[in-house]
Amino acid sequence: MLHHLLQWGPVLEACARKETVVPATDADLVAGDWRGALDAQLARLVTAWSEPAAWAGATSMGGPDEIPAALVGGMVVGELVVHGWDLGRALGTVPSWHEEVVGFLHGDVAATAAMGREAGVYGPEVPVTASAPDLHRLLGLTGRDPAWTARAVPLPG
DSSP states (O other): OHHHHHHHHHHHHHHHTTOOOOOOOGGGSOSSOHHHHHHHHHHHHHHHHTSGGGGSSEEOSSSSSOEEHHHHHHHHHHHHHHHHHHHHHHTTOOOOOOHHHHHHHHHHHHHHHHHHHHTTSSOSOOOOOTTSOHHHHHHHHTTOOTTOOOOOOOOOO
């Protein structure tokens, strides 16, 4: 998960500026201070997508085709929330976000979940009641069980 966030973070950051960056290879990823590297990458990513211009027009993720910047922006929010949940739950914590962010992301994922499953980005939908919190319904759409827990595992470094 850490490699995924560190590998694709610079690409998603560049998308906000309408630039193209090749994803990092494993050799490029930091092996020592992963906490510092992840904190710095996430800060740059949030700063880049905090600019209103990042959400306008089209951008590219390195391929020849442009895609709507707002679609990529939604993916960025999804990366931060869903993978933040993944990491938090793996460490035995219960992460939370502002309802406004979760509500936005739930709507965004609900509109693209079938496409995400076809592309192998999401697993099979996990049934969640309609009265469940938006975060739980969002997680179910991405193939995650909101009730999942894991025992804490020591992280490297």
